[in-house]
Amino acid sequence: MRSRVILGAALLALAGALILAPSLAAGPGDPIVAARQASMKEMAAAARAIAEMFDGKRAYEPAAFKAAADTLSARVAALTGEFPRGTLGAPSAAKPEIDQARQEFEALARHIGRLADALAIKAQNAPPGITADMRMTGPPMDGGSLLGKRPGAAEADPADMPAEHLLHLILQDCASCHAKFRRKVE
Secondary structure (H helix, E strand, O other): OHHHHHHHHHHHHHHHHHHHHHHHOOOOOOHHHHHHHHHHHHHHHHHHHHHHHHHOOOOOOHHHHHHHHHHHHHHHHOOHHHOOOOOOOOOOOEOOHHHHOHHHHHHHHHHHHHHHHHHHHHHHOOOOOOOHHHOOOOOOOOOOEOOEOOOOOOOOOHHHOOHHHHHHHHHHHHHHHHHHHEOOOO
């Protein structure tokens, strides 16, 4: 139950931020910001689809699971390139702090990418139904709660994690990135 509440909160935060994004749409001369916002919407829709399958709010379909996981992996792979210098700050919600902490931003994007790639690999051989080995069970595998890692916790190999846990970690990283690098839209 706790993981569903946390997952729901993360999805709402991600979806809420993305729903407001059109009001920040750049003028006709800023296609980078528009493309970045479109990518974020695609990632949010893919993550929501997978979360709803694991939550039982959407029928699990292996092909849909694979398509959503592939979308996450592909969109995250292009993520850092969608935040070039000079495209941060208004009218975008991307904070200029991205440039000041570029290494941290890119490290977080690479981590999300490793998780999304592992999820896409797992989805390649998705069984006809959600199996126990796809589910997140027991204590968190990253050395902390779903709300954050303990400093210095050993990083588990994403290939060894259940698909549901990979999704939770992706959402956790997205929430962390938005908290630090995305300004709130009023």
